[in-house]
Ligand SMILES: Nc1ncnc2c1ncn2[C@@H]1O[C@H](COP(=O)(O)OP(=O)(O)O)[C@@H](O)[C@H]1O
């Protein structure tokens with residue numbers, strides 16, 4: 001059992017406060033959806049937990065199984081069991097996907113995976129995500145389509161087997177087919193019992209990935225929490241009653 | 252001024268001459284010398300008797316012959332007329348010329364290796380690589396040890412021939428190496444020049460390409476890894492004078508010492524007759540410390556309205572924080588993430604080296620300089 005606790009988290013970017021007191025606990029086996037309009041601070045929350053250098057935690061705590069995440073280096077957080085599927089994955093020129101995946105798996109697992117089982121493991125995970133084998137020889141995120149980037153993020157999640165995964169708008173930019181494939185990929189990892197924090201602007205991914213809890217995020221904090229029914233509410237009425245004139249259903 | 256004097260125009264104008272006295276002793280104010288550490292180069296500005304302080308090793312597969320010839324051999328001077336004092340002094344005073352002939356139509360599956368292992372001392376060198384028509388070969392010039400060298404390398408790529416010349420500067424710390432690599436491409440020739448600068452105090456290479464027939468293509472790649480106190484200078488000149496030829500230049504430098512210095516000059520000239528030319532040059536420099544300095548001067552001179560394509564790009568920067576964050580967010584420790592980024596940065600140069608042992612040796616040297624071997628690159632037993 002693992003537990004990610006976010007307590008009264010305040011975060012600034014370039015001295016501008018963005019997160020204004022976030023409280024949230026995610027446990028193994030649970031899926032929490034965070035929904036909120038553009039600019040409400042969802043990615044800031046995700047990046048702050050991962051340790052992005054641009055975001056400064058001004059107060060509050062993030063604990064993973066009681067350990068202070070904010071004191072850990074970015075790579076230590078990942079090795080402790082946190083994973084962030086990024087909204088905008090980064091290109092790394094000249095570094096092949098296969099080299100990257102193996103280096104990451106070696107770091108997270110603490111030893112180099114045996115070559116033969118590793119190749120099988122990667123091939124299986126790629127097949128499940130309907131990714132072509134040639135993909136492994138391309139450079140990390142270089143020239144990837146939006147859908148390829150998201151599949152690649154979930155491929156990493158499947159191989160790195162985190163305790164708690166944060167998915168930042170993994171659904172954005174995906175057509176219906178890709179959304180299904182990616183969601184099924186997420187669900188396979190979820191079934192292993194990890195905790196999931198699913199960040200999304202739109203409700204459509206929640207048809208594939210059923211949340212246990214839904215939180216509405218607005219102006220840097222959670223303004224309402226409920227069960228899956230809260231998503232239906234947002235689907236029907238958008239974010240208007242929180243003061244943002246944005247729909248939550250795809251028009 | 253002598254009759255051999257030869258002006259090639261402006262601004263990529265090149266004064267060339269076989270007479271060393273036509274070139275004044277550099278003061279450091281000249282455009283072509285202003286980036287260079289003259290104090291260390293000064294021994295090369297006056298004539299000397301070459302001490303030949305080298306052990307010379309060769310690997311010559313079938314189809315290749317190596318002979319020592321005099322300066323008066325008919326091929327000497329056919330691709331190269333000196334463009335600076337050091338080159339002119341070397342050409343005028345070198346004792347012997349190494350002539351490497353790749354037979355017409357020979358298809359070499361193994362590389363030709365010319366390995367020079369230096370000991371301290373002053374040296375002149377002169378090579379002529381004559382890749383005859385329709386031959387295909389890779390020549391590796393491997394420089395090790397320590398020496399002070401002024402050298403000229405002439406490369407003749409015959410009709411339809413395909414030649415790759417890899418020049419590896421894997422010198423010990425005190426070496427000084429100044430060389431002109433001049434290639435002349437015949438009709439439909441393909442030429443790939445790869446300069447790998449790793450060791451030495453000063454390495455100043457002058458790769459030039461001229462075209463003697465249409466349809467020829469040149470690819471010039473460079474990798475420089477300049478540590479503390481190292482000066483690595485690459486001065487390219489591609490002279491398009493005939494139609495339907497192409498040139499493609501990719502030079503990359505990593506500087507990891509406060510006194511590291513790289514210079515890249517990319518002169519490309521497209522003369523009026525060179526219609527339907529394609530040319531592209533890229534120089535990228537990665538500064539890993541605050542004091543390091545990389546100079547980058549692309550210069551594309553187009554004198555015809557009928558080119559097929561021309562472009563250049565140059566950028567100097569530091570580690571991309573986002574790349575490091577992304578790699579680290581997957582559990583990869585920071586030092587290893589840096590190594591991955593540097594290896595990746597060099598990939599589109601070093602992947603053109605298709606000799607497996609050399610490729611692996613160079614990657615290992617680069618990894619060692621970066622302080623380790625990325626775990627992901629290891630094979631398990
Ligand atoms: N790296 C950044 N640099 C500057 N401003 C940022 C940065 N990241 C976020 N912000 C600002 O913080 C606010 C919240 O952004 P973000 O967390 O990306 O919202 P969301 O993911 O909910 O759309 C926005 O006003 C945005 O402009």
Ligand SMILES: [Mg+2]
Nearest residue numbers: 042043087169
């Ligand atoms: Mg966002």
